Amino acid sequence: MGTKERRRRADGERSRRAILDEAARLATVEGLGGLSLARLANAVGMSKSGLFAHFGSKEELQLATIDSATATFEEQVLERAAGLGLERLRTLIDAFFRYVETDVFPGGCFFASALTELSMQPGPVRDRLVEFLDRWLGELEAAVRDAQAEGALDADEDPAQLAFEIEAALFFANAGFVVTRSPEAIERARRTIDRRLAAAASG
Amino acid sequence: MGTKERRRRADGERSRRAILDEAARLATVEGLGGLSLARLANAVGMSKSGLFAHFGSKEELQLATIDSATATFEEQVLERAAGLGLERLRTLIDAFFRYVETDVFPGGCFFASALTELSMQPGPVRDRLVEFLDRWLGELEAAVRDAQAEGALDADEDPAQLAFEIEAALFFANAGFVVTRSPEAIERARRTIDRRLAAAASG
Numbered sequence: 001m002g003t004k005e006r007r008r009r010a011d012g013e014r015s016r017r018a019i020l021d022e023a024a025r026l027a028t029v030e031g032l033g034g035l036s037l038a039r040l041a042n043a044v045g046m047s048k049s050g051l052f053a054h055f056g057s058k059e060e061l062q063l064a065t066i067d068s069a070t071a072t073f074e075e076q077v078l079e080r081a082a083g084l085g086l087e088r089l090r091t092l093i094d095a096f097f098r099y100v101e102t103d104v105f106p107g108g109c110f111f112a113s114a115l116t117e118l119s120m121q122p123g124p125v126r127d128r129l130v131e132f133l134d135r136w137l138g139e140l141e142a143a144v145r146d147a148q149a150e151g152a153l154d155a156d157e158d159p160a161q162l163a164f165e166i167e168a169a170l171f172f173a174n175a176g177f178v179v180t181r182s183p184e185a186i187e188r189a190r191r192t193i194d195r196r197l198a199a200a201a202s203g
Numbered sequence: 204m205g206t207k208e209r210r211r212r213a214d215g216e217r218s219r220r221a222i223l224d225e226a227a228r229l230a231t232v233e234g235l236g237g238l239s240l241a242r243l244a245n246a247v248g249m250s251k252s253g254l255f256a257h258f259g260s261k262e263e264l265q266l267a268t269i270d271s272a273t274a275t276f277e278e279q280v281l282e283r284a285a286g287l288g289l290e291r292l293r294t295l296i297d298a299f300f301r302y303v304e305t306d307v308f309p310g311g312c313f314f315a316s317a318l319t320e321l322s323m324q325p326g327p328v329r330d331r332l333v334e335f336l337d338r339w340l341g342e343l344e345a346a347v348r349d350a351q352a353e354g355a356l357d358a359d360e361d362p363a364q365l366a367f368e369i370e371a372a373l374f375f376a377n378a379g380f381v382v383t384r385s386p387e388a389i390e391r392a393r394r395t396i397d398r399r400l401a402a403a404a405s406g
Contacts, residue, residue, distance in 0.1 A: 029323040031234065107323040116319040119381045120232040120310040130382055164391045168375035172367070175374065178322045179333055188367045199402070 019044050020068035028107030032062055032114040062125045069110040076104050086152035089143035097186050100174050108178035112171055137163050154202040169193050222247050223271035231310030235265055235317040265328045272313040279307050289355035292346035296396060300389050303377050311381035315374055340366050357405040372396050
């Protein structure tokens with residue numbers, strides 16, 4: 001591969017990621033369902049045919065946008081978590097709140113808004129969003145199990161139940177923050193989770 | 204007012220409520236933002252101009268739909284609650300779960316989906332949805348305060364915090380039920396709330 005072709009490929013990749021970043025941001029404001037090639041072309045200043053060359057169809061564009069938002073979530077939340085067990089659980093939660101508060105997406109968590117919007121529209125787009133939610137709940141549940149294994153949380157707690165309770169607080173904190181732009185919902189969710197983890201502490 | 208005119212008014216009202224019922228149902232599947240006069244005309248088998256005579260604009264239609272969904276929520280949830288204090292709180296919660304499980308709206312709680320969809324779109328439609336959420340949280344909080352006054356819940360609990368925690372469980376149960384159609388999310392939310400209320404019980 002010559003230098004010229006390498007550069008062209010790198011440009012293509014950069015531009016693809018930049019387009020999809022904008023698509024994900026737009027989706028948290030106007031909805032993933034409203035994300036047409038025409039609307040996105042307008043937002044990124046490209047021709048509709050130029051975008052069509054990248055994505056081919058609205059559904060492909062939506063799937064690529066979910067994958068890009070997943071990569072962002074991995075960078076902003078999963079990769080910021082540190083340690084193992086209870087430490088990992090706490091740092092995952094902190095990273096999620098930071099991801100919401102710092103407006104990584106202008107309309108709050110990409111997945112909360114997209115899944116709520118498309119929950120009644122069967123198909124590969126909805127399926128990929130549900131997959132993400134299952135994976136995220138799985139991350140929380142695995143951290144709970146590890147925290148039990150290390151003896152930091154009571155072995156009698158049901159890990160799936162505890163993961164559900166933590167995610168409920170995160171999910172509603174996101175909704176409240178987007179609506180009010182005040183830190184109150186996030187503070188209340190922190191208090192909810194701190195209290196719950198204290199009750200689940202072993203010994 | 205003659206019999207004929209009374210009948211015409213009654214027909215007009217009935218038809219208005221039936222149209223708005225359909226509009227609210229449609230909004231939980233396709234979104235309140237996508238609820239155009241044209242789309243609704245198609246769903247209820249009326250002409251667009253006939254609907255225009257009823258509502259005048261998309262925004263008026265959206266506001267009327269929210270008011271109709273509010274009346275439904277009052278009938279299905281608020282008016283089914285019984286008693287005072289802790290009994291009222293528990294029956295409000297039960298009625299909310301029933302409202303979700305029995306598909307009063309096909310896409311789950313109308314307000315959860317509409318508010319998530321329109322949270323980033325300032326204007327009177329969003330404002331009316333936020334008003335509803337504040338009112339609902341206020342209902343939960345008032346029941347907590349009454350439960351404290353009657354001595355059933357600990358006076359040291361912050362009523363707004365407890366209302367937040369209950370609503371977080373309800374909100375995520377609704378999202379989970381819509382996505383999975385399984386009772387699991389609702390069972391988990393029940394367990395979350397039962398446990399929390401047991402911890403908040405006085406004595």
